[in-house]
Amino acid sequence: MKYHMIVATFVFLLMAGQALPQPPGPAVPRPPGPALFQALGPPWAAEVSVPSSRRIQFTSAINGEPYTLFIHVPLTPPPPDGYPVIYVLDGDFLFGMASDISLTIGDPKLTPVVVAIGHGLLENMDVAARYSPRKPGDTSPVGLADIGIALNKLRFHDFTLPVAPNHRAPDWTGLTPDDVGGVDDFLKVIETEIKPKVAAAIPVNKADQAIFGHSIGGLAVLRALFTEPTAFRTFIASSPSIWWDADAILKGEQKFADAVEGGRANPRVLITVGAEEPDSPNPPQSFIATLPPDKAAALNAYVKMAGQWSGMVSGARDLAARLGKIHGGAGYKVRFVAFEGENHASVQPAALSRAMHFAFDQ
Numbered sequence: 001m002k003y004h005m006i007v008a009t010f011v012f013l014l015m016a017g018q019a020l021p022q023p024p025g026p027a028v029p030r031p032p033g034p035a036l037f038q039a040l041g042p043p044w045a046a047e048v049s050v051p052s053s054r055r056i057q058f059t060s061a062i063n064g065e066p067y068t069l070f071i072h073v074p075l076t077p078p079p080p081d082g083y084p085v086i087y088v089l090d091g092d093f094l095f096g097m098a099s100d101i102s103l104t105i106g107d108p109k110l111t112p113v114v115v116a117i118g119h120g121l122l123e124n125m126d127v128a129a130r131y132s133p134r135k136p137g138d139t140s141p142v143g144l145a146d147i148g149i150a151l152n153k154l155r156f157h158d159f160t161l162p163v164a165p166n167h168r169a170p171d172w173t174g175l176t177p178d179d180v181g182g183v184d185d186f187l188k189v190i191e192t193e194i195k196p197k198v199a200a201a202i203p204v205n206k207a208d209q210a211i212f213g214h215s216i217g218g219l220a221v222l223r224a225l226f227t228e229p230t231a232f233r234t235f236i237a238s239s240p241s242i243w244w245d246a247d248a249i250l251k252g253e254q255k256f257a258d259a260v261e262g263g264r265a266n267p268r269v270l271i272t273v274g275a276e277e278p279d280s281p282n283p284p285q286s287f288i289a290t291l292p293p294d295k296a297a298a299l300n301a302y303v304k305m306a307g308q309w310s311g312m313v314s315g316a317r318d319l320a321a322r323l324g325k326i327h328g329g330a331g332y333k334v335r336f337v338a339f340e341g342e343n344h345a346s347v348q349p350a351a352l353s354r355a356m357h358f359a360f361d362q
Contacts, residue, residue, distance in 0.1 A: 056068070056198075065158070066120065081207070086359060087194070087209070088117065088213075097352060132153075155216065160219060160245075191231060209234075225267065227252055268334075271337075273347065283303065
């Protein structure tokens with residue numbers, strides 16, 4: 001299992017109280033977890049807003065999930081063709097960052113509308129409660145543990161491909177087949193529900209739209225690139241989880257190449273990583289040593305298998321190199337950037353900034 005997936009999975013487990021003992025102190029009527037999450041308790045009030053922002057909330061008719069669109073509109077009037085747009089995945093947490101970075105575009109006429117796609121997890125506690133493992137009848141305040149579990153459940157479902165039975169992580173990691181594999185429906189949500197809602201509310205340039213995703217969100221961007229290469233003008237995959245399900249995403253690469261070389265698609269593609277991201281490490285043996293023997297054996301077997309899949313840095317670099325060799329039209333462009341000194345988490349601001357300028361400031 002790649003290290004960032006180990007981290008994401010075990011954060012999931014920690015917040016569910018499955019990997020750490022309950023901390024000392026009085027019991028709380030919610031799933032036990034680290035003291036940090038229990039101490040912080042329910043989310044706090046948001047007393048500062050993002051200027052020139054809007055919110056659209058809806059429940060998808062495609063996958064039944066609730067979505068919140070966090071939208072930042074430029075302060076300048078729209079260009080004759082409408083504003084360019086960037087759709088940012090993991091919008092609950094990246095909206096503020098993306099909105100600020102959009103203001104760094106040199107030409108105000110090129111400043112995009114930011115549409116950050118999220119679920120309102122920091123605002124709508126009903127959503128957090130629905131997607132976290134709270135017991136029926138539990139009316140205790142929703143806390144950050146609930147929000148973290150709900151976030152993992154929703155994003156893993158929306159951003160990933162189904163996993164073949166022989167490629168699945170051990171069941172005890174907490175991700176079941178029902179928790180993953182919804183990326184194609186999610187892309188339909190964007191095309192048939194989100195884009196029309198945005199266009200109805202704001203004058204946008206449908207010919208100049210970009211999509212950004214990080215980690216498994218980057219995996220979703222690659223899925224969109226390979227299956228819907230004309231859906232956006234620009235595709236930005238930040239630290240994409242190419243390794244998911246034994247590199248299954250790469251099965252769409254040849255079809256994409258044929259579309260580009262046949263003149264049916266002409267996208268711009270940016271793939272980025274943090275240079276300090278571990279490429280293909282095992283999880284710490286110090287952690288595995290704490291597991292019961294049966295769980296340790298199952299995890300070690302998975303790690304051995306996953307070690308044959310694409311690495312985070314090398315896999316992204318190799319994919320960008322292959323895409324760059326495709327003979328496309330004049331507008332076809334592929335770039336790869338490894339940000340020095342950045343890891344899987346810290347690279348996100350740099351990746352978003354480069355994404356904005358690659359997509360619009362040129």
